[in-house]
Amino acid sequence: MKGRKLLMIPGPIEFEPEVLQALGAPTTSHTAPDFIASFGNSLRMMKKVWECPDGQSFIMAGSGTLAMDMAGANLIEPGDKALVISTGYFGERYAELLKRYGANVSILRSEPGETVSLSVIENALKKDKFKLMTFTHVDTSTGVMVNPKPIGELGRKYDVLTVLDGVCSVAGEEMRQQQWGIDMALTASQKAIGVPPGLALLVASPKAMDAWKNRKTPVGNYYCDWTHWLPIMQAYEEGRPSYFGTPSVNLVAALEVSLKMILAEGMENRVARHKALAKEFREKIREMEFRMMPVNEDISANTLSAIYFPESINASEFMGGMAKSDVIVAPGLLPELKSKYFRVGHMGSVNLSDIVSTIAAIENTINQLKNLP
């Protein structure tokens, strides 16, 4: 048990007490009227948070990787061409994933801390006809944020299904799925959505659903196949129970609570809060002579920060010192740079207290390493 330590990693995060209480409540039947309402409400509220009124929402037991897998399994047929825009670990993962379903994958890679330029993307789209394109809105490994709007527009222009991996962004960063032409936006519960890990969440556009309906080959993954899930989501949204796999009753009840809190705050306010706190955090971090991995403010995520250690700091001593503090941060994730940086999540229920506590814990740890008071 973490006790009162502050969990400032890029997921799971600090959850609202109301969410945890819903999680720990006695489990009801997945066909009970109350639960049907919870599930239906959650599906409807997701479309508001995603800003995709005409989309189809899905809630499944699984991790964020399962949500990624839903796109590969349902939208890729053997031989399909796919373009992966990779800004880190999770772009590479998406490329590997799509290949499993027979995709012919092209990757556009940026250096760590950078993004792929729009002209490079457009060039690729011009040269070749892709069925599907993926990008990582916020890469959890680098803290780099990609602006989804122009990519969605390119997707529309070149008629490519555009998949936004929003595991570390949805409900934390600005994202207007329908307006921006995103065909599928996926996430996991334990990030800015604010629910303990265990739910894969996504909203698919009508165009994405059509692409799936028009497949010529069966979906090669049983659990992920929308054939099983679509009638379930439709039923619960219409207030009827239906069965494919037993839904994660407690997690869905917790999701409903969190989505209500998100909509009560309002997505504009929520994004503004994430921006203001992230900016404050980055400023304070830079004052301590750390360097952010993202090369400029415009591509810095507001949900997490990836921070290079300065030369003067021994990484493992620093992480050891932090482990003794009241604040939990995460190590690097990119294999080649793992020991050169660390990561701090600041999303969901994050507030000013969390930011200053984290800064103070970092300062203290450095002072202890330097034998300062």
Next chain:
Amino acid sequence: MKGRKLLMIPGPIEFEPEVLQALGAPTTSHTAPDFIASFGNSLRMMKKVWECPDGQSFIMAGSGTLAMDMAGANLIEPGDKALVISTGYFGERYAELLKRYGANVSILRSEPGETVSLSVIENALKKDKFKLMTFTHVDTSTGVMVNPKPIGELGRKYDVLTVLDGVCSVAGEEMRQQQWGIDMALTASQKAIGVPPGLALLVASPKAMDAWKNRKTPVGNYYCDWTHWLPIMQAYEEGRPSYFGTPSVNLVAALEVSLKMILAEGMENRVARHKALAKEFREKIREMEFRMMPVNEDISANTLSAIYFPESINASEFMGGMAKSDVIVAPGLLPELKSKYFRVGHMGSVNLSDIVSTIAAIENTINQLKNLP
């Protein structure tokens, strides 16, 4: 919220308060020492509950269907021959699932309430060389229990990978995986394991792991691929964190609590308790002129009961009456017989009070339908 109503469906079930409290505790990092210990303990305790000391346990975010999918995805290569022994809904599901991975599936079906005889199974195994054979230990749709021991022995004799679908049996029915020669035994958290839904659980024998290692083709399902999961399970069991997908921290913490309670009771005692209470339930049910779907005691599950309505009872009136009682039961699941029977789960933390409460609620409902006092 279900309040104090008693949840007597074949999962989710009534959970121990300690399990729900672990679920609702503040989420820690998936790399925190406490959580690493919880995960490792759970993997180790599973092997004790499954009675498979040399097996490899897996814990993944997902429903029971995902656990079924793990076998199909990892053990089947296109063209493999598979034998499905079907005693209901979930046998049919397994056949469909295996086909997705290219299996050439033969099905041996029983009538509802019956099992497939061992001679029929052995004949099939003699006639054809199968790579893999599945059977449903307890079919949640029919309440039929299949004795795993002779099937495991046939599996050994004919060198077939034997997969036990134990979604509705593990931790409730007698199951000695290693001794009986079962190569994979899978379940879901919300059944006799006693944890709210959201975890897919399985233990694979060394032979199953070898079959996977010796595949000639890659696993066609990204999320299910043991390539990703095996190093994670090994790491946590050895006390190190590792990352593929974020584990369901709270559910794993709850799982550890439940497994500890299961082992504290002892599997012998636990199975004996399930048997005694199920027998008591069936006796009382028969006294009310209901008929059990399983045709005899030997093949009646101890974890749930499927019960035919007598002619004198209008099924929908009965279910409506039960909905007003303090006890929640489940409708039929077999599409063709849906309105002819209902189901009662009695597993996990079930005790005598639950049994008598359920019997009383059924009696009362019938009396009300008959306008009796």
Next chain:
Amino acid sequence: MKGRKLLMIPGPIEFEPEVLQALGAPTTSHTAPDFIASFGNSLRMMKKVWECPDGQSFIMAGSGTLAMDMAGANLIEPGDKALVISTGYFGERYAELLKRYGANVSILRSEPGETVSLSVIENALKKDKFKLMTFTHVDTSTGVMVNPKPIGELGRKYDVLTVLDGVCSVAGEEMRQQQWGIDMALTASQKAIGVPPGLALLVASPKAMDAWKNRKTPVGNYYCDWTHWLPIMQAYEEGRPSYFGTPSVNLVAALEVSLKMILAEGMENRVARHKALAKEFREKIREMEFRMMPVNEDISANTLSAIYFPESINASEFMGGMAKSDVIVAPGLLPELKSKYFRVGHMGSVNLSDIVSTIAAIENTINQLKNLP
């Protein structure tokens, strides 16, 4: 921890999960707007449950005995004459308590299982001028229920302050404080009010408040003095915080949840439920050849039962057997009869399942003692 055992003692009882969740929620400030609302709502709802619209409600940290003490401390001055109508342990306690504050106490005692007749009470009131009269609505030691209505009427007729000890009755038995002329009705949270132990609750009539205001001597008990508590209750009811002692924030939040559930059910329905279940319980108990302590149905409480062991049963063997069952019952409380009877609480959230579970546990225990199957 009690796990899933059923708590069927005369308090604490089985609480609604929503109440327990409110109890375990992070504590807020006793001056926070949310808490002020909770406290104010609770005070207002109490007057509805007590049916005393013009009364003054009080909520204090303490046990039911503290609630009894509030009457003695605030309404008795040295030399005052008090009449105690005693139907068991708690009548005797009230007599002793009132003496501490200088009362000149007369007691009218019934035999265990009986009540004091109205004519005896009226005779006493005729012979002497009493300032205050107390009676135990339901005596937790005997399961005897006294009808408050005629006693309230006698109190009015003879101008005596009438104090109803409702520790084991309020929110479970019919009680119309204002209409029936009761001047103070007190209880504890852990009984039919449905909240874990720790709150003393009472509603005082304007006449009771006047009697206190017109005291000639100061209240001799610091903690109980309404001088301290009245402004606090008035402030919270008006939406302002105020301070005497820190209120039990979590218990008050839980109380608000429980009172809402009580009013949502409706007091008429709630009393009817208690009556029907208690009748069912008594019938089943008598079928087993037990004898109830209350000598007839009219004076049998609906919130608990006190049950004599038949000759054929060894009391300590029976209690030992019950301790191994799933149901927790209470031993006798009257010192002189302690080993001759036991007690079962059936109040608050009690439902049919609880009744049949308790009956079944008792039957089983007896059968085991008799070596029956």
Next chain:
Amino acid sequence: MKGRKLLMIPGPIEFEPEVLQALGAPTTSHTAPDFIASFGNSLRMMKKVWECPDGQSFIMAGSGTLAMDMAGANLIEPGDKALVISTGYFGERYAELLKRYGANVSILRSEPGETVSLSVIENALKKDKFKLMTFTHVDTSTGVMVNPKPIGELGRKYDVLTVLDGVCSVAGEEMRQQQWGIDMALTASQKAIGVPPGLALLVASPKAMDAWKNRKTPVGNYYCDWTHWLPIMQAYEEGRPSYFGTPSVNLVAALEVSLKMILAEGMENRVARHKALAKEFREKIREMEFRMMPVNEDISANTLSAIYFPESINASEFMGGMAKSDVIVAPGLLPELKSKYFRVGHMGSVNLSDIVSTIAAIENTINQLKNLP
């Protein structure tokens, strides 16, 4: 519900999640073996936290004021002389309280923010023979800490029963009851003991118990009388249940958890942590040009701080601004100075994050009032 706001008032405080979980667990019987163990353990652990191995501990449902009342009710007989050393609101309260029980009270008052000098106390003790002397270890209204050691020594020298009001100190400040000759040390659960409000706690020395045993008059307060409570505490400490009032089962279970955590940390470490964090807090507060109410460091409490507003700050604007922040602080309590200062609690589970969060919230609020960025 407070959500994730930080509760930094002088009680209730931020509680450890484990404590809240114990509080919300299903209530068991007050005579169940588990509960008997919890109660007994708590009584024993209190003597360790209080450092009074030969003392008698008491746990009762009630607020801190009830704990104060226990001394007055049990140790004072009409006409007894009592000396109250008052450093604020709670000294005045103790004087008033003792008078209720017939004490002849002399008060030694300090100015707000100061203490009464030892020579003044000794002079008073020389001049007159007092039965009992009280002092407030930390006065919650002023943040002034009195050193108990020399007062305990004076108590011994002049043979006076010395009562330490430790509501805001026990388990946060250094206190060695037995060694320092304190005859009764009392507190409330919601302060440094770390349990939601509702329990009055105290440890009495053998000398205090003897004084009560040798009373010539009965205790004039029924609920507080040790005659009722002593056998209960002795029984639970010996592992037997006993009944006077129903104990607050859930709060006692939570108390056991908190006391275990306190002893696991160790009282030396715990006091050192409180000192270090309080010092840090005061330094940062002074840097912002606030002035502490205690006139010097030696008499500054480590559990809370009372802070004067500078002239430049409008108190109600400041409190309004803080109410919008993530941190909850308390207003002044001394009636005459109420609007001139505010109070911050920093005790129990307090850590560095809490301190820096509070400082940041105060800074931000001031900047907003001054229209600074």
